[in-house]
Amino acid sequence: xxxxxxxxxxxxxxxxxxxxxxxxxxxxxxxxxxxxxxxxxxxxxxxxxxxxxxxxxxxxxxxxxxxxxxxxxxxxxxxxxxxxxxxxxxxxxxxxxxxxxxxxxxxxxxxxxxxxxxxxxxxxxxxxxxxxxxxxxxxxxxxxxxxxxxxxxxxxxxxxxxxxxxxxxxxxxxxxxxxxxxxxxxxxxxxxxxxxxxxxxxxxxxxxxxxxxxxxxxxxxxxxxxxxxxxxxxxxxxxxxxxxxxxxxxxxxxxxxxxxxxxxxxxxxxxxxxxxxxxxxxxxxxxxxxxxxxxxxxxxxxxxxxxxxxxxxxxxxxxxxxxxxxx
Amino acid sequence: xxxxxxxxxxxxxxxxxxxxxxxxxxxxxxxxxxxxxxxxxxxxxxxxxxxxxxxxxxxxxxxxxxxxxxxxxxxxxxxxxxxxxxxxxxxxxxxxxxxxxxxxxxxxxxxxxxxxxxxxxxxxxxxxxxxxxxxxxxxxxxxxxxxxxxxxxxxxxxxxxxxxxxxxxxxxxxxxxxxxxxxxxxxxxxxxxxxxxxxxxxxxxx
Ligand SMILES: Nc1ncnc2c1ncn2[C@@H]1O[C@H](COP(=O)(O)OP(=O)(O)O)[C@@H](O)[C@H]1O
Ligand SMILES: [Mg+2]
Numbered sequence: 001x002x003x004x005x006x007x008x009x010x011x012x013x014x015x016x017x018x019x020x021x022x023x024x025x026x027x028x029x030x031x032x033x034x035x036x037x038x039x040x041x042x043x044x045x046x047x048x049x050x051x052x053x054x055x056x057x058x059x060x061x062x063x064x065x066x067x068x069x070x071x072x073x074x075x076x077x078x079x080x081x082x083x084x085x086x087x088x089x090x091x092x093x094x095x096x097x098x099x100x101x102x103x104x105x106x107x108x109x110x111x112x113x114x115x116x117x118x119x120x121x122x123x124x125x126x127x128x129x130x131x132x133x134x135x136x137x138x139x140x141x142x143x144x145x146x147x148x149x150x151x152x153x154x155x156x157x158x159x160x161x162x163x164x165x166x167x168x169x170x171x172x173x174x175x176x177x178x179x180x181x182x183x184x185x186x187x188x189x190x191x192x193x194x195x196x197x198x199x200x201x202x203x204x205x206x207x208x209x210x211x212x213x214x215x216x217x218x219x220x221x222x223x224x225x226x227x228x229x230x231x232x233x234x235x236x237x238x239x240x241x242x243x244x245x246x247x248x249x250x251x252x253x254x255x256x257x258x259x260x261x262x263x264x265x266x267x268x269x270x271x272x273x274x275x276x277x278x279x280x281x282x283x284x285x286x287x288x289x290x291x292x293x294x295x296x297x298x299x300x301x302x303x304x305x306x307x308x309x310x311x312x313x314x315x316x317x318x319x320x321x322x323x324x325x326x327x
Numbered sequence: 328x329x330x331x332x333x334x335x336x337x338x339x340x341x342x343x344x345x346x347x348x349x350x351x352x353x354x355x356x357x358x359x360x361x362x363x364x365x366x367x368x369x370x371x372x373x374x375x376x377x378x379x380x381x382x383x384x385x386x387x388x389x390x391x392x393x394x395x396x397x398x399x400x401x402x403x404x405x406x407x408x409x410x411x412x413x414x415x416x417x418x419x420x421x422x423x424x425x426x427x428x429x430x431x432x433x434x435x436x437x438x439x440x441x442x443x444x445x446x447x448x449x450x451x452x453x454x455x456x457x458x459x460x461x462x463x464x465x466x467x468x469x470x471x472x473x474x475x476x477x478x479x480x481x482x483x484x485x486x487x488x489x490x491x492x493x494x495x496x497x498x499x500x501x502x503x504x505x506x507x508x509x510x511x512x513x514x515x516x517x518x519x520x521x522x523x524x525x526x527x528x529x530x531x532x533x
Binding site for chain 1: 332333334335336357359360361364365414443444446448479483484487488491526
């Protein structure tokens with residue numbers, strides 16, 4: 001079974017081809033083009049969607065070429081139907097619909113967040129993990145129970161990705177700013193106390209964001225360091241709470257912020273205390289990519305025939321805990 | 328001393344205090360976080376916990392007696408409640424005890440206390456009584472927003488860990504809560520809970 005997956009929820013337009021054999025999946029190609037907003041600015045949905053339209057055909061053909069397949073070899077096509085930015089989502093959906101109707105390929109709308117989790121499981125071999133999903137769009141702690149991913153903790157306001165990006169932009173980095181902040185933070189070890197806000201299994205980052213902005217005048221490096229230390233400690237603590245509560249024996253980190261080494265280092269230590277195995281999605285597949293969509297579509301294909309073209313929706317705020325998982 | 332639980336933030340041991348069975352709760356250094364931040368948090372929470380656990384007794388919340396506090400070691404020795412966390416009880420039992428949990432939370436809010444960590448592991452059922460434990464994240468406030476965040480927490484836990492009985496437990500919990508705080512307060516807080524859920528939970532990707 002060979003699948004084609006299309007991702008276009010936010011910055012990234014990506015197509016991937018995966019060959020599935022029983023429980024195994026082999027990524028044959030995963031091509032991406034990433035929209036970069038002007039320095040110091042956030043994403044403009046319409047600009048991003050224009051970027052995606054302009055790049056869609058080249059990404060698609062490169063992806064098929066690298067996988068050494070033609071469109072005739074594709075058994076199913078999947079696209080990210082949400083959550084994400086409306087104009088961006090629609091680009092992926094249009095490409096998928098066009099292929100599906102012209103070449104008569106079954107089509108699967110996929111939840112982007114579930115895609116992160118499923119791809120993480122495929123690539124790390126985690127079986128029954130507590131999942132930390134940290135990206136621009138999500139900050140959630142999840143466990144699978146009774147056919148659904150259940151939320152055990154999440155942010156009450158902005159996400160970890162938004163915290164890093166909004167802070168990074170305020171000191172002149174171009175978004176996504178995670179890597180720049182991580183690098184600058186590693187040059188300091190001076191901790192400036194900042195608001196630490198853990199509410200049970202939930203976190204709140206908005207107070208931390210404004211307090212961090214107010215200390216940058218003294219030293220940007222100290223601000224980056226203190227911001228990371230505080231935010232990641234908050235995340236680690238809530239993960240620890242959820243581990244203790246659910247007694248899961250595996251932790252899996254997925255989403256773009258999973259690439260951060262300091263965060264991983266802290267969570268490894270958390271796992272040690274709880275006798276828990278630590279898994280993190282490999283760097284190359286932590287951020288948004290076609291593979292996450294492609295693989296989830298292939299899993300859905302085990303139990304579903306695909307949807308008719310009239311049902312190829314996009315939903316900007318499609319919650320992953322509203323999705324029933326039957327495969 | 329036997330370790331019985333690696334809790335959310337502390338290690339829990341059973342021990343003896345003047346020949347009575349007791350619980351030793353110790354917040355050990357977490358090496359993963361900055362050591363300034365770590366020692367501040369551990370100290371602050373040990374203080375909060377030992378204060379609130381006794382304070383809420385005065386208005387009728389069953390809690391363990393505090394025997395001994397060592398701030399330097401961020402450790403508390405307290406009475407052992409030899410029952411079971413509500414989390415570990417059968418579904419019918421959890422459903423019927425939800426009303427009592429709601430009442431206890433209502434009583435705390437009415438008296439200006441936010442628990443801060445409302446999970447089904449932090450209520451212990453013993454001899455037909457529900458005890459409340461784990462006050463490390465508690466604080467004093469009567470702000471409706473904070474009370475709503477407190478309720479949202481337990482709702483999140485019911486909706487995840489107890490998903491199959493979410494509807495009944497949440498209904499009973501709210502009924503208990505309302506019976507203590509009164510109808511208008513109840514409606515105010517319930518609306519705020521929905522509003523808070525709308526913020527983080529349904530926020531779109533940016
Ligand atoms: N006084 C007590 N009596 C009986 N069991 C207790 C007591 N205190 C804690 N426990 C047990 O230990 C677990 C963790 O304790 P808790 O105070 O909630 O620590 P944490 O803050 O780490 O969650 C509880 O869920 C309960 O099972
Ligand atoms: Mg506890």
